[in-house]
Amino acid sequence: MPELPEVETICRGLAQHCVGAKVLSVRVMRPQFIRGSINPADLFSGLTIERFHRHGKQFCLESTRGRVLLFHMGMSGSVTLRPFQSKPAPHVHVLWTLSNNGKIFEMHHKDPRRFGYVRAYENMQFVREIAWFKLGPDALSITANELFLSLNNSRRRIKTILLDQSIIAGVGNIYADESLFQSKIHPLRKGSSLTRAEINQFIAELKLILKQAIRCGGSTIQSHADALGNAGTYQATHLVYGRGKEPCTICGALLKQTQCSQRTTVYCSVCQPRNSKTHRL
Ligand SMILES: [Zn+2]
Numbered sequence: 281m282p283e284l285p286e287v288e289t290i291c292r293g294l295a296q297h298c299v300g301a302k303v304l305s306v307r308v309m310r311p312q313f314i315r316g317s318i319n320p321a322d323l324f325s326g327l328t329i330e331r332f333h334r335h336g337k338q339f340c341l342e343s344t345r346g347r348v349l350l351f352h353m354g355m356s357g358s359v360t361l362r363p364f365q366s367k368p369a370p371h372v373h374v375l376w377t378l379s380n381n382g383k384i385f386e387m388h389h390k391d392p393r394r395f396g397y398v399r400a401y402e403n404m405q406f407v408r409e410i411a412w413f414k415l416g417p418d419a420l421s422i423t424a425n426e427l428f429l430s431l432n433n434s435r436r437r438i439k440t441i442l443l444d445q446s447i448i449a450g451v452g453n454i455y456a457d458e459s460l461f462q463s464k465i466h467p468l469r470k471g472s473s474l475t476r477a478e479i480n481q482f483i484a485e486l487k488l489i490l491k492q493a494i495r496c497g498g499s500t501i502q503s504h505a506d507a508l509g510n511a512g513t514y515q516a517t518h519l520v521y522g523r524g525k526e527p528c529t530i531c532g533a534l535l536k537q538t539q540c541s542q543r544t545t546v547y548c549s550v551c552q553p554r555n556s557k558t559h560r561l
Contacts, residue, residue, distance in 0.1 A: 282337060282353045284419050284450030285493035286504045286512065290359055291339045292494075293507025295332040297361055298341070298387065301380035302328045313373035313391070315399040322400040324349055324376065333404065335412050336419070336449025346403045350411055351389065354396025356502070360509050362386045374398055392503070419450035420490055424476075424483040431479065434471035439540040441471045451486070453543045454499055454521045459486040461520045466552040467545045468538070492517070520546040 282290070303324040311318050321327075327343035334340075340350045351359060364384040368375055371392040378385055389398060401407045417426055430447045431438070441447055442456040451459075460467050462485040465478055474482070498504050498512035501522070505511055515522075519529050524537030528548040537546050 281355045281452050282357060282498070282504055283452035283455050284337060285455070285490055285496075285514065286498035287337050287339055287353055287450075288334055288494050289498045289506045289512060290353075291332050291334045294341070294359060294361070294387070297385070297507065298329045298378060298380065299331060300328065301378040302326075304377040304379050304384070307375040307377075308373070309368065309375070310373040310394075313389075313394065313397055315397045317400050319400075322347070323374070323398070324400075329378075333407075334418075336415050336445055337452070338411070338415075340401075340404070340407055342404055348401040348404055348407050350399045350401060350407055352396045352399070354391055354393060356393040357389070357391040357396035358503065358505055359387060359389050359507065360505060361507050362388050415445050415449040416447045417449065419448050419455075420487060422448055422483065424480045427483060428476060428479050431471035431474055436471055437468050437540055438465060438471050438474060439467035439543075439545055443541055443543065450490070453545075454501070454518070455486065455489060455493070457521045457546050458518060459489050461547060461552060462489060464552050466549075466554045467540055467547050469554065520548065522546070 306320045306323045306325045308314060308318055324343060327345060327347060329341050330344045331342050332339060333342065338350060338352050340348045342348050364386060366386055368388055369390060372388045372390045374389045376387040378387060434441060439456055442451050459482060463482040465482060493499060493514040496512055496514035497506050497510065499515040500511035501515060520535055523535055524546045525534055528535055528551060531550045533548055533550040535546050536549050537544060
């Protein structure tokens with residue numbers, strides 16, 4: 281599933297080529313993929329793209345007239361730029377033809393597993409009030425204090441909390457496992473057991489990892505590709521994700537693999553002890 285770094289990578293690539301572009305036409309191959317209006321004018325036909333916005337794993341493009349298209353990437357979404365009149369790959373559900381600086385090209389939204397969608401909104405305020413108000417702070421801007429308040433009295437496991445988009449938006453299985461490992465926190469500990477110092481450390485490690493992953497174009501595990509179709513490279517530096525039963529790069533113990541919130545979770549039981557030596561103040 282595309283997480284924050286993968287969506288940010290796609291968004292930055294699209295912005296490079298599409299800001300200032302006029303949408304010449306929209307082709308909807310699968311109307312069920314659109315939530316709400318499928319009127320071409322609502323889906324940006326005839327509009328000019330002015331800017332991009334991202335929050336967590338979702339992003340929007342905003343037109344010069346203020347209208348907005350929200351992209352939810354689901355489990356397997358990608359948005360890539362293709363030459364004019366390219367044959368759409370299987371599972372491309374919506375295709376926009378754009379013109380920018382005399383060049384005509386296309387933007388293809390593909391989603392084989394179909395958990396994603398596109399939705400038109402009248403303006404960004406509606407997106408923030410209707411779609412994004414349910415999301416917690418973006419993982420790149422959340423403060424240690426905001427996370428501390430969410431963990432306060434929570435009996436849920438820290439890994440479960442991190443996957444909850446209403447608490448922190450943008451973290452999924454990859455970056456939850458990697459950041460818990462780097463901050464030496466066992467994924468099955470209760471949220472309320474984390475100390476202030478651990479939360480501070482966790483937030484610092486999480487932001488560092490997300491920024492490094494963005495610099496690498498994200499992690500390509502199955503299908504992630506940037507706006508031009510290139511794979512990311514951050515998967516080469518994963519220390520725990522997908523490495524269950526391999527030796528820990530820090531201590532050499534074999535990494536453990538378990539299920540948490542129905543997601544495979546990998547950790548080192550030596551570097552990430554279950555019983556923290558420190559107690560919450
Ligand atoms: Zn270890």
